[in-house]
Amino acid sequence: xxxxxxxxxxxxxSLLTVLFAAAVHTTVVYDDDPLQPVxxxxxxxxxxxxxxxxxxxxxxxxxxxxxxxxxxxxxxGEKRALRDNRIQLHRSTSTELSITIGDVQxxxxxxxxxxxxxxxxxxxxxxxxxLGVPGKPQISGFESPVxxxxxxxxxxxxxxxxxxxxxxxxxxxxxxxxRPDIVEGVVDDPTYNVxxxxxxxxxxxxxxxxxxxxxxxxSLAPGDKRSEQTLRVLYSPNVLIVPESxxxxxxxxxxxxxxxxxxxxxxxxxxEKKDGELPPLAKPDGAFLRFDMLNKSDNGVYLCHAxxxxxxxxxxxTLLVQDPTAMSTSSGVDHAVIGGVVAVIVFILLCLLxxxxxxxxxxxxxxxxxxxxxxxxxxxxDTAIINAEGGxxxxxxxxxxxx
Numbered sequence: 001x002x003x004x005x006x007x008x009x010x011x012x013x014s015l016l017t018v019l020f021a022a023a024v025h026t027t028v029v030y031d032d033d034p035l036q037p038v039x040x041x042x043x044x045x046x047x048x049x050x051x052x053x054x055x056x057x058x059x060x061x062x063x064x065x066x067x068x069x070x071x072x073x074x075x076x077g078e079k080r081a082l083r084d085n086r087i088q089l090h091r092s093t094s095t096e097l098s099i100t101i102g103d104v105q106x107x108x109x110x111x112x113x114x115x116x117x118x119x120x121x122x123x124x125x126x127x128x129x130x131l132g133v134p135g136k137p138q139i140s141g142f143e144s145p146v147x148x149x150x151x152x153x154x155x156x157x158x159x160x161x162x163x164x165x166x167x168x169x170x171x172x173x174x175x176x177x178x179r180p181d182i183v184e185g186v187v188d189d190p191t192y193n194v195x196x197x198x199x200x201x202x203x204x205x206x207x208x209x210x211x212x213x214x215x216x217x218x219s220l221a222p223g224d225k226r227s228e229q230t231l232r233v234l235y236s237p238n239v240l241i242v243p244e245s246x247x248x249x250x251x252x253x254x255x256x257x258x259x260x261x262x263x264x265x266x267x268x269x270x271x272e273k274k275d276g277e278l279p280p281l282a283k284p285d286g287a288f289l290r291f292d293m294l295n296k297s298d299n300g301v302y303l304c305h306a307x308x309x310x311x312x313x314x315x316x317x318t319l320l321v322q323d324p325t326a327m328s329t330s331s332g333v334d335h336a337v338i339g340g341v342v343a344v345i346v347f348i349l350l351c352l353l354x355x356x357x358x359x360x361x362x363x364x365x366x367x368x369x370x371x372x373x374x375x376x377x378x379x380x381x382d383t384a385i386i387n388a389e390g391g392x393x394x395x396x397x398x399x400x401x402x403x
Contacts, residue, residue, distance in 0.1 A: 034058035037114045039126035044104045045219040046133050051090055052126055053098040054114030062118050064097035069110030075099050106130050106162065106190055131219040132162025132191040137227045139213050145232035145263070146202050147310065154229065156213035157195040159186075166216040167196040171209055176200075204235040207263055236311020237262025241304050249322050254291040256317055260306030267308060274301035274316070296321045 034057035044050040054064055063077040073081040078092045090098035109130040115123045137158045146152045156167050164183045169176040178198040185192055214226040237260035244255045260266035271284040281292045299321055305314045
């Protein structure tokens with residue numbers, strides 16, 4: 001223990017602390033004693049900062065003092081007694097002494113004492129609990145893809161926790177039931193190593209599934225520390241045959257494609273025609289079966305076998321070759337719609353022509369009727385003709401004068 005240079009009074013106080021230490025346990029504490037110090041227990045994680053507060057209800061000008069687990073004086077009033085820069089004064093008044101300890105280590109755990117030097121000396125204790133923060137979990141046991149139906153055992157391990165951490169397994173967001181945690185103490189260290197196993201019987205639905213190991217501990221927020229492992233599962237292919245067109249026509253080129261969904265992807269394909277040989281113009285080309293020119297004799301059921309080394313599966317497709325003039329149902333529907341639209345337009349045009357014709361005929365009759373006005377009152381035929389052709393004024397205008 002090393003002390004900085006301090007006045008002799010400070011040394012005297014430290015000596016008094018030692019002399020009265022034996023009397024601490026015999027001190028009578030009264031609940032209504034205004035000079036009795038009051039403290040509280042604290043919990044902190046390794047590397048964190050803890051604040052220790054000591055208060056009294058009233059002050060008689062006696063100084064408060066904080067001591068560590070080894071009964072070394074940390075602060076006496078506003079004066080620091082122990083050379084440790086992690087320990088700082090937080091607040092000092094006549095009724096309160098608060099200090100902080102930063103970068104807390106496991107060795108800082110224990111019982112701290114607050115004393116007030118009255119007669120008799122009054123004390124209070126505060127227990128500091130230091131949590132060992134567990135390390136990030138590590139997953140082992142998965143080195144290579146697992147065949148469908150096989151089993152895989154994963155082990156999750158986390159070190160340095162205090163108290164012992166709990167480990168949890170998840171598949172995506174669903175928690176899985178693993179074996180009980182295995183807790184092992186560490187020699188010359190108050191922390192623990194924890195491991196947990198998980199055994200899975202895998203299916204093809206587990207391919208690319210995300211398996212997570214998460215640490216549950218008071219020093220951590222949920223999900224703070226976790227590790228993930230992606231499973232790879234080997235399984236035989238599912239086979240599907242896809243045609244180039246849904247309306248294969250006689251005389252056209254055409255092909256079928258064999259899709260094999262497996263892990264790994266199929267490397268070998270074999271084509272055959274059910275109940276017969278492949279047509280002469282049908283040429284296998286890996287995952288494709290190509291027809292240079294379709295013929296109705298090509299009709300039948302075609303099989304594709306796909307092999308990926310894990311298993312062999314087959315798919316089938318029934319080929320029905322259509323006449324060259326065959327129209328697809330969708331084309332027929334399109335033509336019917338277009339014909340209906342054209343018929344409606346023609347009908348509207350005919351209606352417009354009829355209305356326009358009636359309008360023109362009606363207005364032409366009105367014009368002829370106005371032309372005849374004035375001829376009814378004429379005294380003779382010549383005058384009536386003149387009036388019908390434009391009236392008297394017009395006739396006067398058309399007179400010719402000869403000299």
